[in-house]
Amino acid sequence: MTATFTPRTARSNLGAPFLPGYVAHELRQNHPKQQTLAYGPGGSIDKPLAATGKLVLPKLDLSLLHHLNDPFHRYDLSTRTFTHEERGEMKDSARNTYRPALQPAWLKHDRQVLRFYAYFQEAVHENPKESFRIRGCNILFYLEDGTMMVSEPKIENSGMTQGTFVKRHRIPRPSSLGGGVYGFEDLRVGKSIAIYSRLFRLIGADAYTRDFYEAAMGETMVEDQELPMDTFRAADLPDPEDLVSARRAVLQEAKEYNEIAVGGCCRNEKLQQYLENDRKVLRFHTFWDESGKYGSRKYYTLHYYLADDTVEMLENLPRNSGCAPYPTFWRRSPLRKNPYISATPGMLEPAALIYKPEDLICGQTIDVMGRQIVLYDCDDFTRDFYRSFMGLEQVGTKIHHPPLTHAKLRFPPYNGFGSEEDSLSSCRGLMPKPPRRDVQKLLVDADKVLRFEGVLADDVEENENRKFVIAICLGDDSVGVWELKQRNSGHSEGKFASKSRKKNPATGTWFRPADFFIGASLLINSSPFRLTGADEKALCYMEEHPDQFPVADVNAAVQKTRAISGWLQEQSGIVGGEELQRAAEEGGVPLNEHEILTLSRGFGRHVLRVSDAAVDASKLLEALG
Incomplete structure (x- = not known):
């Protein structure tokens, strides 16, 4: 086996292979402490700081030095001095504590x-x-x-x-x-x-x-x-109770079928109920409010047969009701609470929940084929039955007959063809007739036109200098707007809105002459106008017909100033229109601009603009009496 040597082993002269138990370790016998202080300007400093060249000087407490400057500081007995043993104990307790002041995350x-x-x-x-x-x-x-x-x-x-x-x-x-x-x-x-x-x-x-x-x-x-x-x-949850009950009913039905098939007899479960309650019927008086377009209140008599829990409803038709003479509304049969469903293969029809005597309470409603039937009264036998067998007192409810209302058809909206009167006349009969026109008014006031001066009130800087003439013809109440020529205005003069009948968006009706007066704000063709003046003919016509123009009635304007008669007595001579309007507003009787102009024309200057209006206070006081 060839021994493997590491570079560390090679540097050592031992020559031991790199195997378990043969790894050589260089043992060091001397472990001196590293020097942490160095000497620099001012004395000894921390060696790492000396290496970086940054010197951090400790901060001195000047108040302590000032205290030590006093030669008698050693005789200061205001505070107790710690002994040598107490200082040692404090140092040992701070050194030996197991929780530092700033705990690390692994300890905290x-x-x-x-x-x-x-x-x-x-x-x-x-x-x-x-x-x-x-x-x-x-x-x-x-x-x-x-x-x-x-x-x-x-x-x-x-x-x-x-x-x-x-x-x-x-x-x-x-x-x-x-x-x-x-x-x-x-x-x-x-x-x-x-x-x-x-x-x-x-x-x-x-x-x-x-x-x-x-x-x-x-x-x-x-x-x-x-x-x-x-x-x-x-899958582990229990089945719903209604599904379990339906399964039980199916199994019970199959069990009874098997018993009859092998020769058993058919059980009559309601025989005892029939023998005890035969010919006992509960009778209730009910009604139903039909909520249709031509609906009305219909009254019924409800019979509940205690022998077999079946219900019968008979309709009480009044004379000349217009309904077919079929008085039976619900044929005698069990009345279900839950609706019927058409069961398809694979579906289980829910068990029938039928109405019982405890469900029929006077003052409550029951559902019959989607109709909410109100029970409002019952007969004496029904009251005695509920009092004896259920301990319930049936209290009748006094019903109020709804007032008869006549449903009136509405006319269709205007379709835009012709005038509104012409379109409306085509809806009144099979043979349309032209709308009637006030020929007398057209002949008498054909040449009478009220002209007013107006400006745009849309707070647009470019429209401040534009001026318009707004005219209303008294013959057919048609309104037209024309723009006056202004130099360097950037707008061409001429027709702004064609002369025709126009609707007032504020009232939803056609413009009338009474809607035009100085100071009025009108919306014509989606443009807001403010009337600032009128010609002499328009002002004279309005003053001649104060019943049509209340703002031009001088007597009504004088009566409004009665609340400020004390202020008028303090004035002498001519009073400006703006000053009079301000005083009236402070007195609680505000006057509009046309009324100020009416007072000026009656008791002062005969002017056409509100800015030039002035009233003689003495003449106005004479008119007040």
């Missing part, structure tokens, strides 16, 4: 483990009964070194290898989450973590883990979640 968090309950979804291939399986596990996080371990609790006869799923080590975090390793900050109940390309969902934690997060991070985790159900675990 020794035997402290966070435990989370989690699960992961595992795919199941080539199995017609299930496609996935939920596997629950525990995730342990060791605070002393930041390591983690994943273990799956062992279930007897599960057929799967369970136990330690991931051994204890520091688990790396995916690069998509920033890399590094997982810490306790990454673990929360309700979150998912990826461990080696497998996704784990955290659904719970123990009490110590929740207390740790509340103390360390001031955070309260969400409540524990339930482990999802899979097909494998659902």
